[in-house]
Amino acid sequence: MYNLLKGKKGIIFGALDENSIAWKIAERAHEEGAIFVLTNAPIAMRMGEINSLAEKTSSQIIPADATSMEDLENLVDRSLEILGGKIDFVLHSIGMSINVRKGNHYTNSNYDFTHKGFDVSALSFHRVMNVLYSKNAMNEWGSIVALTYMAAQRVFPDYNDMADNKAYLESIARSFGYFFGRDHKVRVNTISQSPTQTRAGSGVKGFSGFLNYAEKMSPLGNATASECADYTISLFSDLTKKVTMQNLFHDGGFSNMGISDVIMDDFIDRNK
Numbered sequence: 698m699y700n701l702l703k704g705k706k707g708i709i710f711g712a713l714d715e716n717s718i719a720w721k722i723a724e725r726a727h728e729e730g731a732i733f734v735l736t737n738a739p740i741a742m743r744m745g746e747i748n749s750l751a752e753k754t755s756s757q758i759i760p761a762d763a764t765s766m767e768d769l770e771n772l773v774d775r776s777l778e779i780l781g782g783k784i785d786f787v788l789h790s791i792g793m794s795i796n797v798r799k800g801n802h803y804t805n806s807n808y809d810f811t812h813k814g815f816d817v818s819a820l821s822f823h824r825v826m827n828v829l830y831s832k833n834a835m836n837e838w839g840s841i842v843a844l845t846y847m848a849a850q851r852v853f854p855d856y857n858d859m860a861d862n863k864a865y866l867e868s869i870a871r872s873f874g875y876f877f878g879r880d881h882k883v884r885v886n887t888i889s890q891s892p893t894q895t896r897a898g899s900g901v902k903g904f905s906g907f908l909n910y911a912e913k914m915s916p917l918g919n920a921t922a923s924e925c926a927d928y929t930i931s932l933f934s935d936l937t938k939k940v941t942m943q944n945l946f947h948d949g950g951f952s953n954m955g956i957s958d959v960i961m962d963d964f965i966d967r968n969k
């Protein structure tokens with residue numbers, strides 16, 4: 698490995714099990730020399746899988762519901778103590794839609810569920826940055842990354858209200874990125890990742906269709922969770938200091954495609 702994060706301190710949200718994108722990012726950050734705190738919603742801790750990641754990466758775990766300012770303040774205060782100084786990188790890898798889980802159609806949402814999903818998936822990013830910013834908890838040239846999906850720009854019908862949550866999330870990265878850059882020299886970006894087989898991903902109706910279609914459309918094929926981890930490490934490192942307020946596609950080229958030969962083959966009328 699390259700010691701790209703040697704001496705850097707971080708907070709990693711969202712490692713639930715070994716398929717989680719955040720799990721792979723934590724493993725890579727550890728390999729690159731970082732020290733960090735792992736956090737997830739108290740309810741997710743019950744499954745206990747995060748303990749093995751903590752052991753493997755010599756990390757401490759601090760539970761925090763990302764919709765609770767109290768939890769987030771406690772998380773940041775304790776992280777500053779545990780890590781022995783200000784924070785260099787933060788990963789927001791959080792997503793949840795109750796409408797998706799319950800199979801409610803987009804055109805007939807349950808708005809209590811919509812509110813909850815928005816709070817967890819999008820507003821939580823603002824809350825996290827609010828706490829970091831107001832406590833002046835980030836080091837200069839620090840880096841904050843959230844994970845997103847291209848349904849923020851284009852319609853994928855079964856992605857449901859998560860599409861709207863992701864659009865809001867990406868907008869927060871730009872808006873907060875301005876103030877964090879101006880006042881603390883901290884960069885804020887979102888990575889728009891290929892469909893990836895994880896707990897959250899598999900909750901989307903027809904997920905295998907998403908995955909296979911994107912694979913056939915992308916000249917480089919879908920980006921895996923491990924490849925997402927590599928990319929994220931580059932954004933946490935000092936090699937990308939002036940990249941901020943961007944939504945960065947990490948999708949094997951999918952986002953710039955119209956049609957690929959492989960997909961076209963399925964539609965050619967052989968009789969003409």
Ligand SMILES: NC(=O)c1ccc[n+]([C@@H]2O[C@H](COP(=O)([O-])OP(=O)(O)OC[C@H]3O[C@@H](n4cnc5c(N)ncnc54)[C@H](O)[C@@H]3O)[C@@H](O)[C@H]2O)c1
Pocket residue numbers: 710711712713714716717718719737738741761762763764789790791792793817844845846889890891892893894895896897898899
């Ligand atoms: N899997 C995909 O296809 C895909 C593609 C693009 C982007 N993403 C995004 O990547 C991120 C990580 O998802 P994943 O695919 O690794 O799935 P995952 O299910 O492993 O991770 C989602 C995480 O969100 C956490 N979470 C839910 N509610 C929370 C709360 N109230 N407070 C704190 N944490 C909470 C869960 O416990 C879980 O760890 C999400 O933002 C997701 O939308 C996923």
